[in-house]
Amino acid sequence: xxxxxxxxxxxxxxxxxxxxxxxxxxxxxRITDILALIDQMQSVDTENVDxxxxxxxVVQRLREDEVTEHNQRDELQKLAPLSEDGxxxxxxxxx
Amino acid sequence: MIEKxxxxxxxxxxxGEISSxxxxxxxxxxxxxxxxxxxxxITVCNDSALAQAKAADAARxxxxxxxxxxxxxxxxxxxxxxxxxxxCGSRMLNNFIAPYDATVxxxxxxxxxxxxxxxxxxxxxxxSSNETSYFGPVRNPWDTExxxxxxxxxxxxxxxxxxxxxxxxxxxGGSIRQPAAFCGITGFKPSYGRVSRWGMIAFASSLDQAGxxxxxxxDAALMMNVMAxxxxxxxxxxxxxxxxxxxxxxxxxxxxxxxxxxxxxAEGLSPEVxxxxxxxxxxxxxxxxxxxxxxxxxxxxxxxxxxxxxxAEASANLxxxxxxxxGYRCEDPVDLEDMYKRTRSExxxxxxxxxxxxGTYALSAGFYDAYYRKAQRIRRLIKNDFxxxxxxxxxxxxxxxxxxxxxxxxxxxxVAMYLEDIYTIAVNLAGLPGMSIPAGLPGxxxxxxxxxxxxxxxxxxxxxxxxxxxxxxWHTRRPAALGKEA
Numbered sequence: 001x002x003x004x005x006x007x008x009x010x011x012x013x014x015x016x017x018x019x020x021x022x023x024x025x026x027x028x029x030r031i032t033d034i035l036a037l038i039d040q041m042q043s044v045d046t047e048n049v050d051x052x053x054x055x056x057x058v059v060q061r062l063r064e065d066e067v068t069e070h071n072q073r074d075e076l077q078k079l080a081p082l083s084e085d086g087x088x089x090x091x092x093x094x095x
Numbered sequence: 096m097i098e099k100x101x102x103x104x105x106x107x108x109x110x111g112e113i114s115s116x117x118x119x120x121x122x123x124x125x126x127x128x129x130x131x132x133x134x135x136x137i138t139v140c141n142d143s144a145l146a147q148a149k150a151a152d153a154a155r156x157x158x159x160x161x162x163x164x165x166x167x168x169x170x171x172x173x174x175x176x177x178x179x180x181x182x183c184g185s186r187m188l189n190n191f192i193a194p195y196d197a198t199v200x201x202x203x204x205x206x207x208x209x210x211x212x213x214x215x216x217x218x219x220x221x222x223s224s225n226e227t228s229y230f231g232p233v234r235n236p237w238d239t240e241x242x243x244x245x246x247x248x249x250x251x252x253x254x255x256x257x258x259x260x261x262x263x264x265x266x267x268g269g270s271i272r273q274p275a276a277f278c279g280i281t282g283f284k285p286s287y288g289r290v291s292r293w294g295m296i297a298f299a300s301s302l303d304q305a306g307x308x309x310x311x312x313x314d315a316a317l318m319m320n321v322m323a324x325x326x327x328x329x330x331x332x333x334x335x336x337x338x339x340x341x342x343x344x345x346x347x348x349x350x351x352x353x354x355x356x357x358x359x360x361a362e363g364l365s366p367e368v369x370x371x372x373x374x375x376x377x378x379x380x381x382x383x384x385x386x387x388x389x390x391x392x393x394x395x396x397x398x399x400x401x402x403x404x405x406x407a408e409a410s411a412n413l414x415x416x417x418x419x420x421x422g423y424r425c426e427d428p429v430d431l432e433d434m435y436k437r438t439r440s441e442x443x444x445x446x447x448x449x450x451x452x453x454g455t456y457a458l459s460a461g462f463y464d465a466y467y468r469k470a471q472r473i474r475r476l477i478k479n480d481f482x483x484x485x486x487x488x489x490x491x492x493x494x495x496x497x498x499x500x501x502x503x504x505x506x507x508x509x510v511a512m513y514l515e516d517i518y519t520i521a522v523n524l525a526g527l528p529g530m531s532i533p534a535g536l537p538g539x540x541x542x543x544x545x546x547x548x549x550x551x552x553x554x555x556x557x558x559x560x561x562x563x564x565x566x567x568x569w570h571t572r573r574p575a576a577l578g579k580e581a
Contacts, residue, residue, distance in 0.1 A: 008452070015410060015455040016417070017448055018436040027449065033510050034402060034453050038466070041399040041473050051471030052478055054301060055287045055526020056550065060330050075194045081424035088419050091428050 002032050097121050097257045098573060101314040104260055105162050108155065115155075115165025118260075119148035119209050122167045126211065126258050129577065134233050135243075135253040137172050137182055139212040147209040154207060162317050164207035169259040171250050172213035173220060174200050174305075175294040179210075183296045184218040184228040184246075187416050187423045187442035197294025198326045199263055199305050206321045211259050214249030218444045219413065220270055220298045222246050223515040224506065227446040232503055235277060237540055237574040241500040244274030250308045251278040256577055261309040261318055265295060267302045268401055269495075269519030272531035275308055276495035276543020279533045279572060281560065283307045283315040286551050287526035288333035290319075291326030299408040300331070302401075302523045311570055312532065312560035316340035319553060335551060343554045344561040349383035351559065354488030358394040359518050359545075365498040371535025371542040372494050378566050379492075379559075389484045389491065393476040397521035398513055400477070403457050403470035404524070409447075410454030416442060449509060478525040485549040490559055493518055495531040495543030518545055528553050532560045533569035541572075 003011075008028045012019045019027055073086060082089040096104070096113055107113050123141055130136050144167065151165035175181050175193035182188045196204065203210070217227040225233040225248025233248040235241040236256035243252040247264030251274035254262050264271040266284035275282025283306045290305045297303065307318035319340045326332045355376065360369060376386055418424035418438030425441055428434030443451070457466035484491060495518060506512045522529040527547055534544035544563075548556045564570050 003456075011452050011456045011459070014459060015448075015451050016414075016432070016435040016439055017443075017451065018440040027452070030449055030509055031452055031456070033508070034449070034513075035456075037510050037513065038399045038402050038453075038457075041396050041403075041469060042465075044393075044396060044473065044476070046469060046472035046476070049472040049475050051468055052475040053471055054331075055474075055478065055524070056333070058288075058333075061334070063327065072194060076420070079191065079194070079421035081418060081422075090419055091430050091434055093431055 003028055003035070097125060100310045101163070101166055101261050101317055102311070104166055105317070108165050109160065115148040115151040115209060116145060118165065119144050119167050119211070122211055122259060129256055129258060132234060132239060133236060133252050133256055133258070134215055134231050135249045135256065135258055136169065136212045137184070137215050137230050137249070138180055140179055140210055143179070144209050144211050151207045151209060159207065161207050163203070163321060165209060166260050167209045167211045168203060169211050169214045169250060169253050169262040170200060171216055171247050171262065171264050173216060173265055173296045174263060175296070176200055176210070176213065179213060181213065181296070182230070183220070184216040184230060185443065185447070186229045189229070189423065191422055193294070195294060198291035198328060199295065199322055202321050214253055214262060216249055217246035218447050219296070219409070220246040220265055220267055221409070221446050221450055223269065223273055223512050225249065225274070226503065227444055229444060234503070235500050236577050237279060238500070241502055241540070242277065244277035244500060246270040247308060248274045251275055251280060251282065254278070254280045254308050254310060255574060257573070261307065261314055263305060264308040265303060265305050266523065267298050267405060268523050269516040271306050271308060272495050272519050272529060272543065272545060273516060275531040277500040277541065279536070279541030279569070279574070281309050281311055281315055281530065281532050281570060283319065283530040284522070284528060285319065285323065285553055286528045288331050289528070289551065289553065290322045291329040291332050293326055293328040297412040299405040300412060301408060302405060312557050312564055313341065313344060315530070316344055316557045316561070319557070323553070338554050340554050340557050343558045346558050347383065348379065348559065348562050351379070351384035351490070352488040353379055353384050353386050354389035354484050354491045355386060356389055356391045356394065356491060356493055358391050359493030363497050363517070364494060367537035368494050368496070368498055368542045371537060372492070372544055375534045375544050375563065375567070376492065378563060382562055382566065387488060389488060391480045391484065391521065393473065393480050394521050396473050397477055397524055398517060400470040400473040401520045401524060402453065402513060403466045404474065406450040406454030407457045407467050408454070410451045410458060413447070413451055446509065474524045477521050481525045481527060489555065491547040493545050495519065495545040499537065499540035499542055522547055526550065528556055530556050530560060532563060533572065535569060536572060
């Protein structure tokens with residue numbers, strides 16, 4: 001199915017991406033092409049076919065709820081663009 | 096020495112013909128000479144590699160005889176490595192230094208292998224030509240105006256050009272096998288769940304799998320002996336005993352039943368690739384195998400189903416790149432939403448953004464059944480096709496790619512690029528093991544033979560490929576063009 005620019009802008013917002021005015025036409029065309037490729041699968045009747053979520057049809061393994069990892073907060077926070085006193089900093093959310 | 100296989104190098108190290116330090120230095124020298132041309136490595140680890148090599152030589156002196164002890168390897172830059180940056184080919188992770196090793200990396204370290212560096216790749220493993228990398232395209236060692244394939248293009252080019260003895264790769268839709276085919280080397284994608292993915296940056300979680308990229312099936316077996324096995328840290332890792340993959344390499348192929356899918360020898364396949372695969376099949380017949388035509392009637396739907404499943408899972412996996420905990424953050428965000436949007440728009444390249452958007456659309460309210468659920472139903476049909484085929488045959492053989500490597504910049508249309516993986520994608524959707532081995536050199540460019548097995552038939556595939564390599568010499572051919580570049 002063909003998308004229009006406003007639909008593409010809505011998808012970009014859902015994905016938290018920003019499209020420039022220059023890009024939106026090109027992106028709309030490319031995504032429309034990809035959706036046309038995807039729509040080939042609509043030609044097949046799959047009414048009575050069970051979805052396959054995992055190629056081996058197995059379920060997730062469970063384990064005891066025990067602490068196995070040591071706390072690496074300081075080490076992990078070193079990777080953050082901005083952190084202070086053990087907290088990740090972001091632009092002000094609440095006035 | 097550097098042109099030798101892992102098995103040969105292992106014997107040379109054991110015999111004291113060369114030390115790991117000497118071997119490692121030889122690869123580092125060659126990387127220094129050729130990486131500017133090929134761009135196969137994003138990061139080269141001169142000092143730590145030599146330190147690891149020294150430690151390997153010391154361990155050997157104390158009696159350690161591990162097969163991979165002191166063998167220099169390269170890791171695709173998708174595997175986290177303590178203290179060495181892991182970029183995943185993206186600006187988003189340009190400065191990301193993981194505080195831990197991926198399980199695959201940990202296992203190679205424990206086996207005494209030497210890490211030479213981290214190889215270039217399509218951004219977040221999304222691509223079939225290595226042209227989506229933030230760090231620029233990799234060039235094919237056989238012809239530097241051509242692509243090496245993708246997404247593990249850096250690993251494949253590095254192995255083909257003797258810039259390492261072996262390398263790791265990952266395969267979500269063909270990303271080990273197609274670059275192995277384009278670069279004339281051996282690439283192995285294990286069954287889903289066979290190799291741990293802990294510390295391997297996620298693209299599409301129901302498809303991703305790690306595997307070896309190397310110079311022979313025997314080397315792939317040696318690498319799989321290290322890589323395969325249960326990992327409690329990866330909940331998709333399978334709890335099945337690990338075989339010694341080298342033990343059955345020499346089994347006879349007498350009576351082997353090979354299936355060749357009609358759908359893989361149809362329109363779109365280049366005549367010279369077809370010829371090299373058919374010549375290869377004749378080799379198997381001489382070894383006592385029987386060939387039978389089979390059908391994979393839903394194969395033509397695999398690319399469409401894949402481009403729902405993979406982008407949908409990618410859009411969820413890549414939502415973690417928000418500029419808060421690690422990775423790139425935009426300058427001077429005015430508020431939280433501005434930070435998210437500009438961080439992601441500036442940090443991701445065009446192909447990654449396209450796939451995130453396709454996936455977001457497929458998962459958005461009202462479309463889930465029409466896209467993701469529908470694709471999962473198609474996935475079942477594809478798996479059923481393989482299951483029926485494996486009632487009649489032991490392995491399935493065809494071409495890895497419809498043609499040899501194409502030119503840099505030749506495929507600018509995303510849909511044309513997606514169709515590159517027409518023979519490999521169904522294997523990921525079905526979770527099966529598959530590999531590509533060199534099968535010819537029409538026009539001086541390598542072709543790949545694709546061998547697919549049933550669930551966890553890794554040992555059988557390696558056996559079949561090894562027997563082929565004992566009776567042909569395509570896997571020993573190396574690019575002559577590279578010498579002229581120097």
